[in-house]
Amino acid sequence: MSVLVALTILAPLFCAAAGIALRTRSRLRDGVTLFGLLAAAGSAIALLVLVADDRTHVVRVGGWNAELGIVLVADLFATLVLPVALTIIVVVEIFAIGQRRTAWGANPELTGPLLCVLTAGVSLAFLTGDLFTLFVAFEMILVSSYVLLTHQGQRGQIRSGMTYVVMNLLASTLFLFGLAIVYASTGTVNIAIATERIAELPDGIRLGIGAWFLVVFGTKAAIFPLFSWLPDSYPTAPTTITAVFAGLLTKIGIYAIIRFHTLTGMEELGPIILILAAVTMIIGAFGALAQTDVKRILSFHIISQIGYMLMGLGLFTEAGTAAAILFLVHHMPVKTVLFLVGGLIENDQGTSALDRTGGLAARRPLIAVFFAIPALSLAGLPPFSGFVAKFAVISAGIAEASTVIVTAALVAGALTLLSMTKIWVGVFWGERPDAVSGTSHDDAPGNRTTMVTAAGLAVTGTLAISLFAGTIFDLSQRAAQDLRNPAGYIAEVQS
């Protein structure tokens, strides 16, 4: 089992090195990249099966004890989210291989290896058992994302890259200060041991730590009022890169908040988190309505959806935490598919601006279907996975009689549907405006097949999540129970 845990991190790292060494030989490089990502995803799925059956598995790197060394903890929460995240990266890499010969593709020599580094960082962030390794994992993810965002060196990318890098760098610096605070007050950076000792601290210091890390992880997760960097920077990157960012980066911030704040039991912060969640949902949904570009609308939706996960967490009940985890699992693939479809639209129409596209439903019905399924799912209509996730979050809210937040969630859901309709009307209905004497960028049919296949795979994945929603919800509930009763987690890590 330890081998599987190690593989999810090391396989992509080695393949990143190999990919850089083989950068001029495109076939071999793509093969190595895909192999590394598949190995990681395969190990993650195997881990989920083993951990769901048996129990938490702890790897002590180098045999050091938990207080001094690095521990990797494969508990149910981590292993439930990890396979979804890694599978998404595999699908996106397949899409990227198809897209790269078109005008919208990213530079393949860099993206393959960097995507591998990002994957290793994602695995590490999910599996790590101490805060400092979480910091290192965030840096691995962010450094590769900085380069992925700006590597084409176009003016818009450099402009938005500056905002993105500065905001995230500030959050990372605050993270370091937070680590100093935790180490000074508890004498450890191990999450399990810190959980035990934080509970004994005076309320002021305990809640101070909670609030500090809410700001740190909240910046990465783009919650209100720390979201401004997201809709600015995401749309400028090549689609495949935006798809990975949209599916994963903010979700890792939310994952960290759920893990840290639930384990340490920061229930007094609940009301503040709920207010932030409500404002995040509403602002994101209104922001999306105002936009006129497919990628920008979708970027604002990310913010709005982050609010739902935050709401589940802020309730600080078992049902709420379980709903937040289910929402996380549902949201990652759905968001990625929407951005991939955005890439298909851009590829076909030459732009993703709503006023310069149109009539795609008649010309490419398959793309319309691929858009409709995740879009309805995101808006929370049955029978798709979004309905199950939203239903879980909202019923957890009703159980706590939090009327305001439930109303906010329902309003945001309606607004999401409205902005999806806006995309549908703009892109799929009507005629393509004549002003665009565009030749579509569809130069090689082979590439398009790869892209459509990858998008199709991803859509199937989201449908599978709605099909197995019962099983996934059971697992989320078990994961939530583990998080709400940290004694078991602490015992596993320290034993």
Next chain:
Amino acid sequence: MSISLLAIIGGLTSTGLYLITARSLSRIILGFSLLGHAAVVALLASGGTPGEAPIAGKDAGISNPVPQALGLTAIVISFGLTLFLLALAGRQQTLAGDDLVEDDLEDRRIASGESVGARQ
């Protein structure tokens, strides 16, 4: 924690925060260098009372080595990021002739209610 360390952390943090509010990326880079130093000093201070160099075999009277290890890792990461920011500033210099952080143009356009077709 000694008062001199506190003063150093406070001084570096406030100067750093002031610098990163600037528009020019070169000032922001300087600000982040100072903030990074402040964070590392804070990590060192969190290790408790200072002592002899922590060498294996010595038991009593040594400094706590764990925050030093954490600090070293943080220093390496901030080195790399400073270089990346410098490269970004360099690229902006080539493209725009300065290294100022610009506004989100699309946002400005939507806020001003300008018609969509007017773009480009």
